[in-house]
Amino acid sequence: MQNLLRQHGALVALVLLLLFAGLRYQGFLGEYNLESFLRYNAMFGLIALGMTFVIITGGIDLSVGSMAAFASVIAALVSPHGVWLALLVPVLLCAALGFLNGFVISRFKVMPFVVTLGMFLIARGLALIASGKQTVLVNTEGGVGNLGQGDFLGLPIPAWMLLVLFAVGALFLAKAPYGRYALTIGGNEEAARLMGIPVEKVKLLVYTLSGALAGLAGVILASQFSAGQPTEGVGWELTAIASVVVGGTLLTGGRGSVLNTLVGVILLGMIFTVLNFENGLGHININSYWQTVIRGLFLLAVVLLQSPAFRGRLRIRPGT
């Protein structure tokens, strides 16, 4: 029982929350609610997926929120030229920015949080420059609206992207050499280097992936709101980091699970949905400010549970 809690704490919490909410609210587990839930949270999920890979190598990517905003602007600007270009151009541009992150981090050995902090500012600046500081309307004739709002085989398209990419990501981490390398680097970079693992290349890859996924999230954002939003995406990097942590991935790198991150994303999203339901039904009266506090407290609870000090205590006390 203790093992289950420690390894799949987020999953257990999610199941309990689903049971609670499913019994308490009519229609919580209904098709409509689940669909809109997936549609909205797919953006955070994609960013969290990229973040998982970065964190597994022992790094961090603070630039994803700004990149998503930049991508949303570019998607809107390109939208008259059709859905494929509106998808590809922003994703490739953000991948290039991510590549730049990885390049500076691996070539100059600068700490990831500083480099991506710089990119956080740069990408936000680029978003504001490209948009002229205004929301840029999406030209819906090109079909860009479908990316975020459309359905395929009964599931929202963003949900498909989320599920497919998470499946690919999980496979990649478990089976592909570069996935294994990423874990090894996070565990012990020096040892990985001595083993002949191409550390620089792996880092380039994870930051490029993180950028590309942030770009995809930005495209979905533009599509869902029918506008490129240069000032959106504030704090998304923190939501993503929180999801990864909640999923149980160690922030020191070397260990982590893509599927647990998905659980983390869903759990964090569900908490807000539950709060909204409680608010909507008039059971409680929690304004959005309190929700921010609650989100912080939730993160606090998770990091405390993850902390070495607390784990040590769990182990010593018999019968817990």
Add this chain to the structure above:
Amino acid sequence: MLGSNTMKPKNNRPKNRLDWQQVLQQYGGVITLLVLFVFNAIFTPHFLSMQTLNINLTQVATIVIVGVGMTLVIATGGIDLSVGSLMAISGALAPIIFMHPALGGSAAANLMAMVFPVLLAGLFGMFNGMLVTRFQIQPIIATLVLFIAGRGIAQVMSGGNLQTFTNPGFTVLGQGKLLGLPIQVYLMVLVVVLAAYLLKSTVFGRQVLSVGGNARAAELAGIPVSKVKLMVYTLSGLLAGLAGLIVIAVNSSSDANQVGQNMELDAIAAVAVGGTLLEGGKATIIGTLIGALIIQLIRYTLLAQGVPDAVALVVKGLIIVGAVALQKERRG
């Protein structure tokens, strides 16, 4: 990049010739500042006026004050992302105190409004320190908690409303002048001098640096690592609290959504540009002051030359990365 007041990098090169690279790295900050100054003196109209000086000093004071706390935290190998939110909390509490009907806007109310918010921010800083030391949570995550929750707390305290006020007794903090210079400039100088002294000439300062240099070795050497860390996060919180008060005093209003927004970035940037090692173990308070001045002057220059602030963001990002990359190059 800058002369540091501790552990000067060893000079392995022959001393008999002038090494330009080394000069640049040692004094790059001061040189950059001079270049910016001369450029503006020539190309920016009215740059050499008391008013321009006051504008720049007023704007830079809060960054420096927060940056000093950040320097100490970073010197121990940590980071404090919560400073902006703590500024918002302090800024939200002050008007609640001095506008409280029971206190009736008395001088005592103003005094309390200057002391309690700073102490509260210090308590939150101590909480950060507890997470880092007691629970051994990585600083970036430990302070992320208050980065998120702190702004929410400030918004809850103020109901998310803009609190405007007219209170000359309190706003003297941000609008008052002494001998032609804004009050907060004196506060800034005081904070810089005290911290520089603390870091350079006290046992505590040495402990801070040795904790950042190698926490394990410091522990073995009998240095109270946890206490030192707890102290620097508390100091960082206190200084953020002070900066929050200055910001709302300057504006005669407190907006929990805005106060301290992105301050952690500015502070970290000032520290990095100033030449403090972000891994800890080496720190320079004067460097942070110069770093903040550089960032401020660049922003001012760009705006004065009509460059849009969106471009200024990009420039600032490049400066941060460039400064830290230079640090690395220097150390090989």
